[in-house]
Amino acid sequence: MTEQTAVIVGASSGIGEALARELADRGYALGLTARREERLRAIADELPTETHVAGMDVTETAAARETFHALAADMGGADVVVLNAGVAPDNRDLDWGPARDTIDVNVRGFTALATAAAAHFAAQGSGHLVGVSSVAAHVGNPVVPAYHGSKAYVSNYLEGLRYRFADHPADVTVTTIEPGYVDTDLATGELWLVPVETAAEQIADGIAAERRHVYVSKRWRLIAWALKALPDAALRRLT
Numbered sequence: 001m002t003e004q005t006a007v008i009v010g011a012s013s014g015i016g017e018a019l020a021r022e023l024a025d026r027g028y029a030l031g032l033t034a035r036r037e038e039r040l041r042a043i044a045d046e047l048p049t050e051t052h053v054a055g056m057d058v059t060e061t062a063a064a065r066e067t068f069h070a071l072a073a074d075m076g077g078a079d080v081v082v083l084n085a086g087v088a089p090d091n092r093d094l095d096w097g098p099a100r101d102t103i104d105v106n107v108r109g110f111t112a113l114a115t116a117a118a119a120h121f122a123a124q125g126s127g128h129l130v131g132v133s134s135v136a137a138h139v140g141n142p143v144v145p146a147y148h149g150s151k152a153y154v155s156n157y158l159e160g161l162r163y164r165f166a167d168h169p170a171d172v173t174v175t176t177i178e179p180g181y182v183d184t185d186l187a188t189g190e191l192w193l194v195p196v197e198t199a200a201e202q203i204a205d206g207i208a209a210e211r212r213h214v215y216v217s218k219r220w221r222l223i224a225w226a227l228k229a230l231p232d233a234a235l236r237r238l239t
């Protein structure tokens, strides 16, 4: 059987790093990208399968897209592309700086790479796009409003791509990952905090099953549903 290949954007720490380790254990050849290239090299050295590394800042959109295409070509094509890069800077004072940084990475950078991956899959005739959004997509937040807004964008954007590829000659699957709280430096809460290895395992299972939507962990599905049903006053108190 031909080895599957996967590119992970944002693989230098947290969920992306753990997913790299999980997918390598499952036999995937990998392409790892992020800004901290030396961390990617150290991770790649520990993986059991062929691993390519490429430094990339997703906010430098033209260079990032070029790097993605060069990496995929070096790997002989990418079967799976995981868009995981994200930031969630605290913004209690509602400053423009943290909001701009959030939009730059989670919206602008995400879209630059999503369109590059979609073009790659369309040319290749197949592929699997996996976007890491968040349960935050389902509700506003007074402290990090741009983060929650950015994840609503990511989830809706992925849904749009899923509908688009349903009627496309290329066989492209789109999976939306919505974690609750995962134990990384980025985590903004502790409710049902999941170890990063468990999150990676659940995401890899979702990829293998070609699921449309994966909550990490599964119980967040119920919360996402309840958030839609709660009245505004209750939501305000909750957040």
Ligand SMILES: NC(=O)c1ccc[n+]([C@@H]2O[C@H](COP(=O)([O-])OP(=O)(O)OC[C@H]3O[C@@H](n4cnc5c(N)ncnc54)[C@H](OP(=O)(O)O)[C@@H]3O)[C@@H](O)[C@H]2O)c1
Residues within 6 Å of the ligand: 009, 010, 011, 012, 013, 014, 015, 016, 033, 034, 035, 036, 037, 056, 057, 058, 059, 084, 085, 086, 087, 088, 105, 109, 132, 133, 134, 135, 178, 179, 180, 181, 182, 183, 184, 185, 186, 187, 188
């Ligand atoms: N942890 C949670 O509780 C949680 C919950 C829901 C959703 N998520 C989502 O999960 C994803 C991963 O987060 P994490 O918790 O694993 O945090 P993390 O450890 O901080 O990982 C973030 C990753 O994104 C990369 N990244 C950030 N800015 C980048 C840029 N400008 N260009 C390229 N890569 C960039 C980082 O690499 P470099 O710094 O090396 O560039 C790193 O590899 C994010 O999209 C986050 O929103 C996390």
